[in-house]
Amino acid sequence: MKELVNKIKELKERKNAVILAHCYQNVEIDDVADYVGDSLYLSQMAAKTGAKTIVFAGVYFMAQTAKILCPDKKVLLPNLKSGCEMADMINLMQLREFKRKNPNIPTVCYINSTAEVKSECDICCTSSNAVKIVESLKSPEVLFLPDQNLGRWVEKQLGNVKVITYSGYCPIHHNIKPEETSKVKAANPDIKLLAHPECREEVVSYADFVGSTTGIMNFVKKSSDKKFIIATEKGVVDRLKRDYPDKEFILVKENLICESMKLNYLKDIYESLNNETFEIKVDDEISKKALKCIDRMLEVSK
Numbered sequence: 642m643k644e645l646v647n648k649i650k651e652l653k654e655r656k657n658a659v660i661l662a663h664c665y666q667n668v669e670i671d672d673v674a675d676y677v678g679d680s681l682y683l684s685q686m687a688a689k690t691g692a693k694t695i696v697f698a699g700v701y702f703m704a705q706t707a708k709i710l711c712p713d714k715k716v717l718l719p720n721l722k723s724g725c726e727m728a729d730m731i732n733l734m735q736l737r738e739f740k741r742k743n744p745n746i747p748t749v750c751y752i753n754s755t756a757e758v759k760s761e762c763d764i765c766c767t768s769s770n771a772v773k774i775v776e777s778l779k780s781p782e783v784l785f786l787p788d789q790n791l792g793r794w795v796e797k798q799l800g801n802v803k804v805i806t807y808s809g810y811c812p813i814h815h816n817i818k819p820e821e822t823s824k825v826k827a828a829n830p831d832i833k834l835l836a837h838p839e840c841r842e843e844v845v846s847y848a849d850f851v852g853s854t855t856g857i858m859n860f861v862k863k864s865s866d867k868k869f870i871i872a873t874e875k876g877v878v879d880r881l882k883r884d885y886p887d888k889e890f891i892l893v894k895e896n897l898i899c900e901s902m903k904l905n906y907l908k909d910i911y912e913s914l915n916n917e918t919f920e921i922k923v924d925d926e927i928s929k930k931a932l933k934c935i936d937r938m939l940e941v942s943k
């Protein structure tokens with residue numbers, strides 16, 4: 642494994658490449674990654690990097706977003722099967738129908754969406770800035786897609802904006818049931834529950850802290866508590882266990898695994914860099930329009 646890590650590092654240098662890795666990736670990827678974090682952090686790093694090539698250890702929409710932000714760079718996704726089920730829950734036709742039924746309302750799309758969908762939305766958001774983004778629109782109503790759970794959570798945080806949500810969801814987070822959560826909470830009444838806002842509204846209502854993957858990891862970093870219940874994908878718990886061996890983490894439910902996030906191993910990163918596969922391309926017109934939507938988010942997030 643050490644040999645593979647060294648080979649990847651050597652290739653990275655030779656090809657002037659950076660590796661961006663989402664915190665749901667297999668934890669071994671961190672050994673070669675330049676940046677590890679949540680969707681917002683990774684898109685900010687993609688926008689900033691001076692490297693010629695970006696290898697995205699994540700899912701398709703993330704690599705596509707990096708390509709839109711850096712049209713002149715080579716963006717590689719090690720495995721083309723790494724999709725996001727939630728992002729695929731709304732296509733352009735469905736977006737147009739959603740807007741037709743709810744005319745003249747600003748449209749916010751979660752970054753977990755296709756380039757085509759982004760190209761016809763007003764502004765993008767991630768789980769860590771969704772509240773700020775919706776607030777920045779200063780509109781009494783917004784359309785929010787595809788994630789119904791994140792949209793509802795934003796509405797609750799703001800209190801004065803009607804958030805009209807599309808029916809999408811993340812199958813992993815949505816699969817955490819309120820009764821499962823309350824059971825774990827009841828068995829561990831003094832332990833804080835940290836949840837991702839892609840979880841169902843009732844699940845989130847049991848949480849002591851709600852935040853993005855990085856938000857959850859930062860909460861643990863700052864807290865003096867020794868035990869935590871975590872309601873998000875297992876990759877976050879794997880990293881927390883590695884970084885805080887003296888603390889204990891209870892994953893709210895077994896098998897909270899996003900299979901498509903787990904398709905990358907070190908050998909896939911090596912092959913991707915070595916063979917320069919699989920290169921992500923985005924249609925020019927779509928890319929220009931989607932860039933406005935992403936750039937507006939980055940501007941508000943500064």
Ligand code: 13P
Nearest residue numbers: 679680767768769853854
């Ligand atoms: P964040 O990276 O914003 O925490 O979102 C998690 C996720 O589901 C990414 O697909």
Ligand code: SF4
Nearest residue numbers: 700725726727811899
């Ligand atoms: Fe998509 Fe959910 Fe996987 Fe994130 S965890 S990539 S939202 S399916």
